[in-house]
Amino acid sequence: MSCFASRLYVNKPALQIAALVKKGVSMFSAFLIKYAEIGVKGKNRYLFEEALVQQIKYALKRCEGEFKVTRTDGRIYVHALSDFDYEETVDNLKTVFGISGICPVVHVEDEGFEKLAETVVSYVDKVYPDKHMTFKVQARRARKNYPMNSMEINMALGEAVLNAYSEMKVDVHHPDVMLYVEIREKIYIYSIEIPGPGGMPVGSNGKAMLLLSGGIDSPVAGYMIAKRGVKIDAVYFHAPPYTSDRAKQKVVDLAKQVSRYAGPVYLHVINFTDIQLYIYEKCPHEELTIIMRRYMMKIAEMIAKENDCLGLITGESIGQVASQTVQSLAVTNEVCTLPVFRPLIGFDKMEIVEVSEKIGTYETSILPFEDCCTIFVAKHPVTKPNLNVIKRHEQNLTEKIDELVQQAIESDEVVIVKYT
Numbered sequence: 001m002s003c004f005a006s007r008l009y010v011n012k013p014a015l016q017i018a019a020l021v022k023k024g025v026s027m028f029s030a031f032l033i034k035y036a037e038i039g040v041k042g043k044n045r046y047l048f049e050e051a052l053v054q055q056i057k058y059a060l061k062r063c064e065g066e067f068k069v070t071r072t073d074g075r076i077y078v079h080a081l082s083d084f085d086y087e088e089t090v091d092n093l094k095t096v097f098g099i100s101g102i103c104p105v106v107h108v109e110d111e112g113f114e115k116l117a118e119t120v121v122s123y124v125d126k127v128y129p130d131k132h133m134t135f136k137v138q139a140r141r142a143r144k145n146y147p148m149n150s151m152e153i154n155m156a157l158g159e160a161v162l163n164a165y166s167e168m169k170v171d172v173h174h175p176d177v178m179l180y181v182e183i184r185e186k187i188y189i190y191s192i193e194i195p196g197p198g199g200m201p202v203g204s205n206g207k208a209m210l211l212l213s214g215g216i217d218s219p220v221a222g223y224m225i226a227k228r229g230v231k232i233d234a235v236y237f238h239a240p241p242y243t244s245d246r247a248k249q250k251v252v253d254l255a256k257q258v259s260r261y262a263g264p265v266y267l268h269v270i271n272f273t274d275i276q277l278y279i280y281e282k283c284p285h286e287e288l289t290i291i292m293r294r295y296m297m298k299i300a301e302m303i304a305k306e307n308d309c310l311g312l313i314t315g316e317s318i319g320q321v322a323s324q325t326v327q328s329l330a331v332t333n334e335v336c337t338l339p340v341f342r343p344l345i346g347f348d349k350m351e352i353v354e355v356s357e358k359i360g361t362y363e364t365s366i367l368p369f370e371d372c373c374t375i376f377v378a379k380h381p382v383t384k385p386n387l388n389v390i391k392r393h394e395q396n397l398t399e400k401i402d403e404l405v406q407q408a409i410e411s412d413e414v415v416i417v418k419y420t
């Protein structure tokens, strides 16, 4: 509770800073990147930090300016090497999973304690126009040859701030503002933590294959699994001429939006038309969707295995449509040997829409282009399919289906999608 409250508080100055920076007060020259360290020990910690640095670099490529990302004493810093756009940089850092907080840092040369005290007093003035608040100074000496120890720095800087602003008070237990001062080669001052997206850096938890359609759900599912550190490849089943190039472009656009968070996405576009037509010709129409979904999963799994993916991801949610009843999911799942991650399984549509609006995929998802599932859909699809019955009807496909699956796999067109 107290942690949440203090985060809300620190966000207010974050907004003020954006306004200050717009006015030309560009005092920040670095960001301290905070990440949750729970469970990140030993070799895992190294992998985690390495993946985080890579993802930070990927996000910064989209920003104006030049940056250097460093990792020292278990801390990650982003240093600006040129002019940069504060808001743009923060917005992009907010897309990097694994970051729990982004602290804008003022960076000064060590020119003696007097000068440091002056800088801290002026920092407080710029960042907190309203001085009615309590504070605490927390110094950290990463460079041990500094002439004062941490306690002495805390006391002396606290005193300097109190002397400058009579409205401010010290509270060492529950301060409104923590003023951090880190003594390194240079001196770093920060007090604001802008919340990051949390999660784990993409690349720290293997790779999985997302079944990406043009709908609302699957991009959200991809986002959620990427948030756990999983790198994403994607597969889209295209049914030309029943689905148009615009429908395909919509999926490419969605992959691009997911790649804003997930890093570059290899999108496999598979021609599914002949399989769909063959099922339509040979199987009962009310079972069409479920049999089609079984073939989608089967093919997705084959492509996943070829590309070192350790699982499949879908946007399914229990009961949303006939093919997502518990019985239908069980029948669909039966063809898979890889684990299938369904992060939206317990979500209502409204909750999914909320996430899709937040991550920016909603507007694209609701564009009205046809989907290969909807074109062949029966009026009354089975809602409680029986696995034995489905398998029996799949026997009707024996003659040509292996060949068609092979052809579908050979039709694989890989589009490398990057958010720019």
Ligand code: ATP
Pocket (backbone or CB within 6 Å): 210, 211, 212, 213, 214, 215, 216, 217, 218, 219, 235, 236, 237, 238, 313, 314, 315, 316, 320, 321, 323, 324, 372, 373
């Ligand atoms: P979405 O909004 O993600 O399209 P949906 O509610 O339309 O989902 P279905 O059409 O039943 O549901 O699809 C369920 C899941 O199957 C999707 O979330 C997606 O993961 C996968 N899927 C459906 N159609 C395709 C397709 N053409 N290509 C790739 N994956 C697909």
Ligand code: MG
Pocket (backbone or CB within 6 Å): 213, 214, 215, 371, 373
């Ligand atoms: Mg769909």
